[in-house]
Amino acid sequence: MSADRAALQQALKRGEQDGGHIEFKERLTRELHLADGRMESLAAQLRHRVLSGDGEATYVVGVTDNGGIAGIAPEEFSETMDVLSLLAEEAGAHIENVDTWSAGDDGLVGMATIREGSMLTADNGHIVIGTAGHVDHGKSTLVGSLVTGEPDDGDGFTRSFLDVQPHEVERGLSADLSYAVYGFDETGDPVRMDNPHRKTDRARVVQEADRLVSFVDTVGHEPWLRTTIRGLVGQKLDYGLLAVAADDGPTKTTREHLGILLATDLPTIVAVTKVDAVSPERVVEVEKEIETLLRDVQKTPLRVERYGVETAAGELNETVVPIIRTSAVRGDGMDDLDRLFETLPKRSTDEHSEFQMYIDRTYNVTGVGAVASGTINAGTVSEGDELLLGPMSDGSFREVEVRSIEMHYHRVDTAKAGRIVGIALKGVDESEVKRGMALLPREADPDPVRSFEAEVMVLNHPTRITEGYEPVIHLETLSETAVFSPEGGKLLPGDTGTTTVEFKFRPYFVEEGQRFVFREGSSKGVGTVVSVDD
Template identity: 35%
Template structure:
């Protein structure tokens, strides 16, 4: 019996024996274990009783147990646990141990999902980078390039995808990212934090509106941070973002960037423009500039009412008011009640196949508490049916957890299904067998349409992670124009979906934008 030679990278580490380990050596081994956990996405495997070249030596049972005890102590130093161990007798009275180590946190930190919106080049990614990295920008987009997801985003300076980063705080209000070797290491930030803000950086260009709506609707948004550039002001796209967020009744605050580059009069004119837009029917909110710490509590209380929109004027180059914005973010209260009744419901956004684990899905917990080893339904399949699967494990920000609550964005390893049949928009639900529908009724309001919407009209619906074309089968008022509302019977064009009464959706087609609330689901039309 022989193992392959140990690799300097990867999640597998060989240890012949650990005995009489000094405190300094423990610290070194903890750093090594942390590296292996990072390489393994939160998991590492230690093989005890084997040399670095893979030769099986074996230990007596006492030495083996002592070495595993040392590994448990090392794991506890970095918030990890021994999740599984196996002892194999390789020859008489000589043993090898295989130990699975996992990053683990008993309770998920308080989570708040913050959608970062705004026109292209407004400075969304730069604000995000400044907060997470604790650095100032060089004026040429250095911070933006550090957090961009794709090479073309670095080159163009435009975010085309949804980029999610986490900003962690400890109980003292200190940003934990700044205490980590890698400020963007989600696992370490989560372990160190008592509160985590998930910054969902959305594309600002009109061509990426589909992506923007997906990010806004699909991740249980708590607050919207609208970023407005001090150069261009509130653009047409920025106004549309503001209108959509307002109609969806998200609490909004605004960050005006680049204030170091332009005269005070120009920045004040932008603020006045924002105030005027806020008076428009359908938005109807009050603007409050946050100038110092004395304004923070008033801003938070006003934000909670949904009527007040705090404004910050910052510079990511000089650092002006960045600390003030940081303290405001720390004070943001959770909007989830965590007591929402009903069985857990998760809408799936992404699907992966992980070697050695199988299918893994990323999704938002819409209600309830999902636990490890829960037996749940997954679907709907294309024929409308659901299948039972087991939740093998759950991770939040690459940290294994026992359970997740409403508002969390987590990954779930599922057993009992092939990756190929899972798609975005499906759900995990722990309930009596759910039903998918082809048709439903909704109360619809048209935000903008160049002409008239009539029966037979087709648009793309966005609801949580569902994105599918729907047809307006019957309109109670027969037709709809901008600003009008009506009861509408709608039909999914391609496959059934799982939806519930009261759920909110956005529909779009070209320049058309509208909002709807599911009012009735006809069980006779269930798939």
């Protein structure tokens, strides 16, 4: 990732010193620098640099011994980082961060920060929470205040910590999924970020916290419902957080988002936001509306103000829904949310099953290559693991290798089910990696699935679903047009029935038991994969 070139110039100016923490390397190769004897010598040198820097060393790559800019090809830079990572591991250290700059036509020069100690292994208490709610109901603002501890100014200041695109900041509307993290130390005190836009700050939270809380902040604007569904269905969430503004109350979008949360059996908390903007009587009125809405779908509301945080944490499940009053401006309910998130248990995960992750986003990182991000569905993944990626459009799976793993910008050597990670992959170009693809163990024998049988429930449809109906299927992170062929020829609103579902354009990795949401215009429904066709 490109950074301020002044940091590079400063390192070059200071230069290598016998008792210093800076080391220049033009290039490292596996064949030469990992050979017997050579690796031990270089690891000892790295250890010396780390100790000289009080636990931190700086390696400048792509420069000559006297600090001249040489520049190396991207593939050479990538190999150098792999070798440097192995040397750091041998020396009891790890690469914390890498910045790169262009040098010449196609060359790169980079600077790696190496810290003492092994890479973090993700903790067992990490929970992931997905937000939902109508646009302008304050869910992003609430999360921004939670992860920073900063009060909002009443105009959505803390929301800006999550909006990352210029048009999002300008319009005050989120247009894609955003991610945030905070945590708690071993005494239960919050560990917050000073600036969520600064990746080193996120990494610090991951490193310092004994328990982590990650947020997947979805989109409230109706045109981006597809993105919201992707966030709630495809992210292996532990809990849902539905924001309902006290000045507006439940809306059509509120009901729609609640339906998605409940259809996926996700234990959900309702936050009544903006209580500072209305009278106490209005807050009570909105709470009653929410309670009626929940009872209409056979859920039991539980007011945290009346029963307390401990009761809410103990009773929260697929049926009981706590309701909590909040204000990001005055701070109402923020301490209660902290206590709730610090107390809630991690829901059961498949940490001991085979590794599986559906890809949500892809990146091309200079000097690293293809990076796939998503939430690990099952199992564990480690640096150096050999995996399968796919299916490709022709149904094949590509052999890839895990180059490195990051969790909220903190390098980890292993990550478990339920963690949101970015995985750098060897053996594939970023342009070939698509959302909805799966990463699986190399020894797996997956079949590409073009069609499957499903049991579906039609939640809403203006007439009836017949042969050839083409909704968009949201399953894990994939969103794809599919063709329905209902058993018996039709499905009416409110019906539960069986249908064949065939992806229209390409195959995906699908398994029995997976839940999905389908949508087409105002028509919506949920389903479960019953069997897959060979």
